[in-house]
Amino acid sequence: MNNKSSRSIIGIDIGGTNTDSVVLSLQPLSQEVLFTAKTTTSSDIISGIEKALATIVQKAPINAHDVCALFISSTHAINAILEAKNLHTVGIIRLAQNNPAILPGTGWNEHLKQALKLSVETVAGGYEIDGRVMAPINKQEVINATKRLLDKGAESIAIMGVFSPLYPEQERMVKDLIISRFGHIPLTCSYEMGSIGFIERENATILNSALKKCIADGFKQISDCCNAKGFSCPFYVVQNNGSTITLEQARAFPILLLAAGQTNSCNGAALLSGYRDCIIIDIGGTSTDIGLVKNGLTRRMLGNSLIAGIPLAISMPNLCSLAIGGGSIITKTPFDTHVGPESVGAALFEKAVFNGGELLTLTDIALHSGLFTELPTTSKFAISKKEALVIMEQTVQRIAHAVERFATLEKDLPLVFVGGGAALFPTPVLQKYFPQRLVVKPDHADVANAFGAACALVSGTIDETISLTEQDRVITELCERAKQKAVDNGACPKTVSIVDLAIMPYAYTAQPIARARICAAGRLKL
Amino acid sequence: MTMNKIEKKDIPALALGAALLGSGGGGTPTYEPLMLSALIDQFGPIPVVTTESLTAEDCVLPIAYMGAPSVSIEKLPNGREYEIIRQNVETFLGKKPSVLISAEIGGSNAFTALLLSHRLQLPVLDADLIGRAFPQLEMATPNLFGISASPAFIADSLGKSALLQAPDAATIELMARHMTIACGSSAAIALYLMSGTEAKTSVVAGSLSRACMLGDLILYAQAQGLRAPEYLATKTDARIIATGSIRNIQTQIIDGFTVGTASIEGDQNVTVSYKNEFLLARTEHTICAATPDIIALLDEETGIPIQTDSLAYGLRVALVTIPAPAIWKTKKGLELTGPHAFGF
Numbered sequence: 001m002n003n004k005s006s007r008s009i010i011g012i013d014i015g016g017t018n019t020d021s022v023v024l025s026l027q028p029l030s031q032e033v034l035f036t037a038k039t040t041t042s043s044d045i046i047s048g049i050e051k052a053l054a055t056i057v058q059k060a061p062i063n064a065h066d067v068c069a070l071f072i073s074s075t076h077a078i079n080a081i082l083e084a085k086n087l088h089t090v091g092i093i094r095l096a097q098n099n100p101a102i103l104p105g106t107g108w109n110e111h112l113k114q115a116l117k118l119s120v121e122t123v124a125g126g127y128e129i130d131g132r133v134m135a136p137i138n139k140q141e142v143i144n145a146t147k148r149l150l151d152k153g154a155e156s157i158a159i160m161g162v163f164s165p166l167y168p169e170q171e172r173m174v175k176d177l178i179i180s181r182f183g184h185i186p187l188t189c190s191y192e193m194g195s196i197g198f199i200e201r202e203n204a205t206i207l208n209s210a211l212k213k214c215i216a217d218g219f220k221q222i223s224d225c226c227n228a229k230g231f232s233c234p235f236y237v238v239q240n241n242g243s244t245i246t247l248e249q250a251r252a253f254p255i256l257l258l259a260a261g262q263t264n265s266c267n268g269a270a271l272l273s274g275y276r277d278c279i280i281i282d283i284g285g286t287s288t289d290i291g292l293v294k295n296g297l298t299r300r301m302l303g304n305s306l307i308a309g310i311p312l313a314i315s316m317p318n319l320c321s322l323a324i325g326g327g328s329i330i331t332k333t334p335f336d337t338h339v340g341p342e343s344v345g346a347a348l349f350e351k352a353v354f355n356g357g358e359l360l361t362l363t364d365i366a367l368h369s370g371l372f373t374e375l376p377t378t379s380k381f382a383i384s385k386k387e388a389l390v391i392m393e394q395t396v397q398r399i400a401h402a403v404e405r406f407a408t409l410e411k412d413l414p415l416v417f418v419g420g421g422a423a424l425f426p427t428p429v430l431q432k433y434f435p436q437r438l439v440v441k442p443d444h445a446d447v448a449n450a451f452g453a454a455c456a457l458v459s460g461t462i463d464e465t466i467s468l469t470e471q472d473r474v475i476t477e478l479c480e481r482a483k484q485k486a487v488d489n490g491a492c493p494k495t496v497s498i499v500d501l502a503i504m505p506y507a508y509t510a511q512p513i514a515r516a517r518i519c520a521a522g523r524l525k526l
Numbered sequence: 527m528t529m530n531k532i533e534k535k536d537i538p539a540l541a542l543g544a545a546l547l548g549s550g551g552g553g554t555p556t557y558e559p560l561m562l563s564a565l566i567d568q569f570g571p572i573p574v575v576t577t578e579s580l581t582a583e584d585c586v587l588p589i590a591y592m593g594a595p596s597v598s599i600e601k602l603p604n605g606r607e608y609e610i611i612r613q614n615v616e617t618f619l620g621k622k623p624s625v626l627i628s629a630e631i632g633g634s635n636a637f638t639a640l641l642l643s644h645r646l647q648l649p650v651l652d653a654d655l656i657g658r659a660f661p662q663l664e665m666a667t668p669n670l671f672g673i674s675a676s677p678a679f680i681a682d683s684l685g686k687s688a689l690l691q692a693p694d695a696a697t698i699e700l701m702a703r704h705m706t707i708a709c710g711s712s713a714a715i716a717l718y719l720m721s722g723t724e725a726k727t728s729v730v731a732g733s734l735s736r737a738c739m740l741g742d743l744i745l746y747a748q749a750q751g752l753r754a755p756e757y758l759a760t761k762t763d764a765r766i767i768a769t770g771s772i773r774n775i776q777t778q779i780i781d782g783f784t785v786g787t788a789s790i791e792g793d794q795n796v797t798v799s800y801k802n803e804f805l806l807a808r809t810e811h812t813i814c815a816a817t818p819d820i821i822a823l824l825d826e827e828t829g830i831p832i833q834t835d836s837l838a839y840g841l842r843v844a845l846v847t848i849p850a851p852a853i854w855k856t857k858k859g860l861e862l863t864g865p866h867a868f869g870f
Contacts, residue, residue, distance in 0.1 A: 098683035100602035107560045128710035129597050134684065162601050196600045199557050311556070405751065408827075409842065512779070 008034060008062045009524065010231075011454025012052055013264065013447075014041055014074040017285030017327065017346045018420055019048040020450035023060045026068065026526055031455065035060035036447045038420065040346045046221040053229045064230035069490070069524055073238035073453040075261035076218060077211055077254050081308050084115035086214040088156040088186060090206050091149025092118065093142065095125025095161035095170050097134035104160075104202055109309050116210050119152045121145035125170050126162030134162065137170050139177055146178050156186035156209035160202045164191040165515060166465050186212040193255065195515055200313035207310070208255040215254035219247055234490060236458060236524075240314060241500060242267045242298070243459035243521040246489060258307060259316045261449070265418075266291040266298040266317055268452020272442040273416040279407050279437075281399065282448070283421030285327040286343040288399060290320040290406050292413075320406040324395060326421035327352070330360040332383070339365075339395050353379050365391050366424035374423060396425060400433040414438040418448035457521035459499070460485025466503075468512035475503070475516065482520035496522030529652050529735045531571040532640055537563055539741030544636035545831040546740050546848075547733075549820040551784075551803035552633015552659030553595035554833050557602065562640055572640045573649040575625060577731045580651075584722030586729075587615065587623035588655055589642065590635045592663075592680075592702060593712035595835060598634070603683055605645045607714035610681040612646060615716070618677065618689055627651040627725070629666065629717070631733040632659025632803075632820075633833075650734070655718060657730035657851035658820050661783060661802040663702060664695035665863050667853055668718040671728035678702060678717035682709035730851050744829040754829020755844035767807055767814045767845040768796045769826055775837045784834050790823075790845055798823070798845065800834045805868050807845060815847035816870070818854035818863040822846045 007026040012019065019041045024031040037055045041048045057064060080086050092104050105118045123145050124135040149157065157178060161171045168191035175189055190205040223235060236244035240259040250257060269280040270293040280291040292299040298317045305316040323341030327348045331338045344351040344359055351357040353364045354377035366372035368381045369388035381388070407413065415437050417430065422445050431439045444451060462482040466474045483496045500519035532540070541555040548554075566572065580586070589608060591598055615621060626639035626646065631654035639650040655666040663675060675695035680702055681687035686709055692698045698717060706713045720728065740762065747757035758764045770792015777786035789797045796814060799806045804821035807814045815821050823832045826842040853859050861867065 098601050099604045099606075101604040102557060102561045102564065102602060106564045126601075128601070129594075130707075130710070132710070134710075196596055197556075198600050198602055199560070311560075 006066055007068055007526065008066060009069045009071065009454050010056065010067055011071045011450040011452070012049060012073075013261070013449035013453050014048060014072070014076065015261065015284060015449065016075055016079055017041060017325075019052050020447040021052040021056060022444065022447050022450040022454055023056060023062055024454050033444050033451070034062065036444055036450070038446060042346075046218065046225060049222060050225050053226065053231070057229055065232065067231055067233050068526070069233050069236060070226060070231060071236045071238065071244065071453040071456055072222065073260055073264040073449060073456070074257065076214060077257040078259070078261065078307065080211060080214045081112065081207060081258070084112045087115055087210040088213040089117040089154055090156050090158055090209045091146075091152065091154025092120040092158045092160055092202070092206060093145055093149070093174065094120060094122040095137065095159070095164070095174065096122055097124055097126050098162065100198065102199065104206065107309065107311070112308055112310075116206065117153055118206065119149055119154060121149055125174075127164070127167040127170070129163055129166070131167060137173055142174050142177055143181055146182060150182065150185075156188070156212060158188050158190070158202070158205040158209045160190045160205055162198065163196070164189070165195050165201070166513070186216070192253070194313045195517070197313055200311050203310050203312050204255050204314070207312070208253060211254035212251070215257065216251045219251050223247060236456065236490070238264045238453050238456045239459070241459075241519065242452075243457045243499060243519065245459065255314070258312075258314055259305075262289065262291070262317045262319060263298055264452040264456065265289065265449050266293055268448040268450070268455070269293075269416050269418040269442075269445075270296065271455050272418065272444060272448050272451055273414070273440050274442070275414055275416065275440070278414045278416045278440075279403060279410065281403065281415060281417050281422070282419040283417065283424070284325045284419045285348065285421065286323070286325040286345055288322045288324045288421070290322075290403055291317055292407055292410065320402050322398065322402055324362070324398065326361070326363045326424055328362040330362065330365060330391065337387070337391055339391065353381060355379070362395065362421070363424060371426055371429060372424045392425070392429070396429060396433050403434070411436060414440050417441045418445040420446050422446070457499070458486055458489050458491035458524050459519055459521035460487070460489050460491070461517065461519045463517045464515070466514055466516045468514050478516055478518050479520065482518040486520040486522055490525055491522035492525040493522070496520050528576055529574050529738070531574050532650075532734070533571045534563055534566045536738055539738045539745055540636060540734070541741065542744050542830070543737030543739065543741030544631060544633060545833065546744070546822050546824070547636075547657070547737055547820060548632035548659040548831065548833065549803040549822055550800055550831075550834040551661065552630060552635060553598065554831075554836070555634045555637055556599060558634050558637035558641060562637055565641065565644055569644040572643045574652050574734060575649045576652050577726050577729065580625065580722030580725055582721055582723045584624045584725070585621045586625050586627055586651065586720050586722060586725045587612075587648075587716055588627045588629040588718050589638050589714065589716045590629035591638055591712065592715045593706050595634070597710065597712040601683070601710055601712050603712075603714065605642060606685070607681040607683055608642045608646060610685065610687045611679045611714060611716050614679050614681070614687055614689060615719070619719070621719070623648060625649055625651050625722070627653055627655070627729065629655045630659055631657060631730070631737055635659075636734070636737055651725070651729070652734040653725070653729040653731045654733040655729055657733060657854070658818070659803055660863060662696075663699040663715075663717060666695070666718060667730055667851070668720060668724075668728045669695045669862065670853060670856070670858050671724070673718055673720050673724055673728055675717045677719075678715060680705050680709070680713050680715050682713045730853070748828055753827055755824045755826065755846055758829065758846065762848070764846050764848045767847055768792055768794050769844045770795075770842070772823075772837055772839060772841045772843060775839060777834075777837070786834075788837050790843060796845055799870070801868060802834060804834065806865060806870055807847070816865045817868060818850035818859065820848040820850060822848070
């Protein structure tokens with residue numbers, strides 16, 4: 001493997017348990033996998049990436065300066081929200097003369113609400129849908145309100161104006177006012193966070209402000225760390241719809257990363273398998289996610305999503321998750337045996353029995369049953385080989401039930417197994433439980449997520465309010481601008497196409513207007 | 527079973543049932559369940575009374591938010607609207623409302639009276655004025671019983687208010703529509719004020735409990751892993767017309783209404799026409815269901831209603847119809863809300 005390919009790209013996926021990396025050689029029509037690696041995600045995430053990059057520098061048949069792009073996907077954002085850790089506290093300024101009865105954070109779980117120490121100030125402001133000002137901004141009132149929020153301990157500010165997606169002027173004015181008076185506090189304006197729908201947009205604005213802590217800091221370190229290792233190429237970060245944004249965008253809008261890990265996992269698996277229509281079963285260290293890919297696109301949830309119980313206007317992949325993974329802890333009761341839901345997660349090698357630890361995990365069971373032979377072990381297991389086989393079969397059966405319930409109507413789609421935990425189940429065993437379906441475990445299935453990241457399309461997004469009187473002309477023009485933006489971000493012009501087009505007309509307006517959100521994406525320009 | 531209060535645990539079922547009775551319109555209850563839940567946490571369950579318990583002395587105040595759903599989810603109400611309306615009712619009519627009733631059970635207005643109960647310190651009647659959702663104010667059962675829509679009261683969260691008088695309900699509708707636009711396309715309205723005696727005969731009784739019952743069935747089916755639309759059809763008078771995927775959506779916004787057609791491709795191809803609500807379902811040869819009967823599109827598995835403003839290509843749905851309250855099937859009822867009333 002001394003044939004050092006001249007140009008290559010790197011994909012890194014930072015999961016909750018493992019950090020996967022993959023190096024692809026760049027050929028015009030295909031990508032050849034040159035190198036893959038798996039390292040454990042450390043509690044401090046950046047050292048996991050450092051480890052991954054160090055391994056690549058040492059072992060992969062490439063030169064750092066020949067790498068033309070580095071793609072990163074991560075579950076950082078969603079994990080920070082789910083664990084309510086590493087977040088800024090948030091003060092909210094509502095520009096809302098109508099003074100909504102519902103308070104910010106209504107319905108959230110208490111744990112997260114406390115972590116964010118939500119406080120709110122409602123000041124004069126806001127617009128009617130037809131553009132009339134409900135009330136003008138009173139600068140002194142805004143300054144006093146901000147001061148009270150900062151005094152209460154807010155580390156970041158969310159600015160939330162009624163109808164700001166249509167009329168952003170007041171939010172912009174308040175943002176400038178706060179920066180000029182209080183310096184650069186992390187700020188988010190709601191007009192950049194979504195469309196009409198006060199609560200979902202407010203939730204997104206709050207979470208975006210809160211997430212600036214871990215994402216802005218985390219990604220700052222990533223770029224320093226890559227530079228230190230000699231990688232001077234551009235970085236791309238995978239966003240919710242599976243395409244990429246720049247590092248700067250990711251730092252300003254971390255909310256765009258909430259669904260990124262899940263979407264990327266489905267995309268990567270489908271790409272690896274070569275099927276445009278398939279069911280993805282991603283078996284990780286802690287959980288198994290089942291998703292559906294149709295015509296190359298991941299099936300998404302209907303309507304708005306709930307993340308940690310919070311309604312958000314973000315379209316999440318429709319997944320079925322089971323608490324089954326390679327690190328799932330096995331518990332025996334006098335009556336039966338349970339797999340999960342607890343998992344040793346990243347501490348598999350320290351805690352599992354096969355490597356001298358004390359906790360019996362699904363990996364131990366797979367080894368002991370004889371179905372999985374890829375790890376050396378000399379340990380003694382507290383159960384019989386026959387019992388181990390039964391547990392393995394029961395586990396596959398649980399997955400099989402979930403698949404059939406998840407995709408009742410897609411009876412003939414192939415099943416693509418990926419993820420670090422997929423190796424525990426040999427293909428013939430899986431096939432036995434899916435007699436009607438084709439079971440596929442593609443090469444490099446263990447690093448499917450990193451592969452997905454490396455193949456992510458480079459995107460450009462336009463989000464504007466348009467007049468519908470000349471709808472066709474305006475939309476064509478916006479599509480061209482979105483495509484140009486994708487090209488400016490590094491996409492190859494010939495491959496760019498529109499991947500997302502949403503026109504949301506507003507009722508009851510004097511002029512027919514709509515919000516248009518258009519995302520174009522294409523392959524990285526070589 | 528008579529319902530005497532709405533508790534927190536009833537909210538998810540009520541939201542689902544109200545959306546189903548919305549016949550595709552009325553706005554999906556989204557923020558209302560959250561707000562109601564927060565109110566119940568703070569002030570306790572909402573007291574509910576039945577039509578039987580009403581007396582001649584009762585003054586029943588039917589209320590609803592009027593306007594575009596896309597506005598009401600952005601410019602949120604704060605409750606002050608109805609304090610203004612109550613004050614205007616007392617000042618101009620010299621009457622003190624004693625019971626609230628949501629004018630429309632279909633969609634988000636199912637929650638209106640419940641959300642105002644604590645603030646106005648009034649119980650909520652287990653009833654509504656429609657039994658489903660309809661797009662215009664004259665399409666309400668009191669109109670069939672000679673109860674006047676006038677005087678109607680309108681107010682918004684910024685303090686604007688008006689009293690409307692007109693010889694007929696259709697004119698009140700026209701006036702209120704213009705007032706609503708002046709209020710930023712979202713306003714609170716109260717109309718068809720009536721005595722307890724009048725309410726006994728002229729409202730659709732039991733609407734709240736009916737919505738909760740339908741929602742409960744959907745939730746039960748979901749929990750049991752059953753296909754909710756099929757389960758509904760076995761347990762109620764709901765009937766499945768067709769199942770399949772949504773194709774060919776043609777929607778326009780005309781005068782503030784969501785108007786269009788969508789086709790469902792499956793065991794048989796059915797086209798549904800809508801103006802805010804689903805109004806007509808037909809195959810090439812026959813009419814399968816028509817207004818005033820309720821027509822709903824439910825997610826084929828979960829039974830979650832898909833409203834006319836959130837139709838999406840490729841969604842797999844069951845097209846379901848539920849008979850409308852009998853009063854709408856009378857000659858007068860059909861004149862007001864039958865297919866002809868909508869230009870079919």
